Amino acid sequence: MSLRLGAHAYENAWSFCVWAPKAKAVELVILDGPERESRRLPMKKVDRGYFELVTDAIRKDGLYKYALHTEGKELGVYPDPASRSLPFGVHGPSRCVELPVPLATGPSTRPKEQVIYELHVGTLTKEGTLAAMERELPRLADLGVTTLDLMPLAQTAGGRNWGYDGVYPFSVSHRYGGPEALLDFVQKAHAMGLEVMLDVVYNHLGPEGNYLPAYGHYFNTNVHTPWGPALNFEAAHSDEVRKFFIASAEQWVTDYDVDGLRLDAVHELQDRRAVTFLAELNDGVHTQAAIRGKRMTVLAESDANDPRYVTPSSELGLGCDIMYAEDLHHALHVALTGETRGYYQDFVELDHVAKALKYGISYDGQYAPSRGRRHGRPVHAVAPEKLLVFTQNHDQVGNRAAGDRLTKLAGLDAQRAAAMCILLSPYTPFLWMGEEYGETAPFQYFVEHGDAQLVEAVRKGRREEFAQFGWKEEVPDPQAESTFERSKINPRLGIDDRKHAAVLATYKALLNLRRELTALADMRDARIVADTRVVRFTRGAAQELVSFVNLSKEAVSFCLEDDLTAYTKRIDLQELGESGESLPDAPKNGTRVELPAFGGVAYVKRTRSTQSSL
Secondary structure: OOOOOEEEEEOOEEEEEEEOOOOOEEEEEEEOOOOOEEEEEEOEEOHHHEEEEEEOOOOOOOEEEEEEEEOOEEEEEEOOOOOOOOOOOOOOOEEOOOOOOOOOOOOOOOHHHOOEEEEOHHHHOOOOOHHHHHHHHHHHHHHOOOEEEEOOOOEOOOOOOOOOOOOEOOOOOHHHOHHHHHHHHHHHHHHOOOEEEEEEOOOOOOOOOOOHHHHOOOEEEEEEEOOEEEEOOOOOOHHHHHHHHHHHHHHHHHOOOOOEEEEOOHHHOOOOOOOOHHHHHHHHHHHHHHHOOOOOEEEEOOOOOOHHHHOOHHHOOOOOOEEEOOHHHHHHHHHHHOOOOHHHHHHOOOHHHHHHHHHOOOOOOOEEOOOOEEOOOOOOOOOHHHEEEOOOOHHHHHOOOOOOOHHHHHOHHHHHHHHHHHHOOOOEEEEEOOHHHOOOOOOOOOOOOOOHHHHHHHHHHHHHHHHOOOOOOOOOOOOOHHHHHHOOOOOOHHHHOHHHHHHHHHHHHHHHHHHHOOOOOOEEEEEEOOOOOEEEEEEOOOOOEEEEEEOOOOOEEEEOOOOOOOEEEEEEHHHHOOOOOOOOOOOOOOOEEEEOOOOEEEEEEOOHHHHHHO
């Protein structure tokens, strides 16, 4: 293989390259419309099942497919597996895309400063496009986040989808505006000082429009995942499968200048080879970023509590930069909502909040009841910024039957208390779109499949899944457009409604203080105040930050064990909520104080070092 996978402008012509080892011959099929063939050109077979062609018979925006043949028989005519654009959907032709070479313009946020904001392009704005999202950039920059994490953009069946049913890993959905719109959005975000991270799915493909099996040995039918046969990263032919997905990952850096990738559910990758696919991918994207003189952040979504994900590949790790640390979310969720079903049963004790705050995770090798086994391993040697924490995300909200947010489950004040724990921790915060002002709209599961049998199977699966958990109400119809429309957010809430404006003010104040405390890398201590539901946590070698958060819906009275006379009160959730004051400024040791329901205060020590930064 001497050419890049897919279709690319090549001098005054176009190059095409596809891996199709199941075919004896491949033709490039040029089309004048979505279904009207114009011309066929034979492709040259090269090593390891690749076929290549350079031709001037097609131009920019031209449409094409590949015809696969074996033993004189045509196997079928399919879109390019490496399509960058499919303007007529997953079954239609691929489009020749020519993008200008982007400059490396990203702001290169330092890891300790990173605050990631997860969003779904289709529901962030009324229009649901990348172009429409550009007008949200000033608002998000003003909020104080550093990085926008876009849920998957790959082409799916229909226009309504979370993105995890994508079937063309190189593509940008035409529903969102296509490749050109993504490049423009990245450049506009960079101009506002914001980085862009893309959520990519390399553990499975969607159920509709997946033609990869016709081309080659992309799947290992002997190994199964929650979505079906595993992608073939370890068996025969896996070298080329790896090259395909690594090329997909690298193009986001080289062709779009993105600043990070979120890798979906990496614990589901089936790979027993000595050098893993994940390590190879990380080495590839980091190398491409270094060539461009920029930093690349690879975020691993995993529930494994395994520090190997963020151990460098040179040290026999998997080479990611950040990994999910879900325990703090689970512990806070149980504390604030009282839910104890499923994995929440592992977090009934309030001490899990303190342990997760102190160490980043709570389960580091002990028995987890929901799993029926020991879970996790210690992460003491992992830098705090390599652990991702959150109060909610698209999974924790959207995988509920009705897509309820924490706002509905526990209230605005509880959400602000949880945010204080997350945003004043030394770990990397992950915000879910709309939480910064207490969005009330749900985020529900939605699809737009074209296969009627698949639609009914999805509906039935959702009903049966939640019936097992005792859900008696109607489960929203995933195929209904109304389900999608209900999930759109309304940022005006944070401006027009006083209570929601208080939530927004809280997030901004917490993020502002967080920026001032980046030098305080460690979580010095975290514990539950005796006989209360108040979590006390400190940061810095000399306890430069001391915080108290009440996780109860009742006011709590207790005696301070800290002498805070040398401290300045920087955060008071009561004051930010326009409900008066909770704890006083600079209280003495032994002072009896009362912290209101879901109240929180943060004190910063007045020292030369902190005074110079505050």
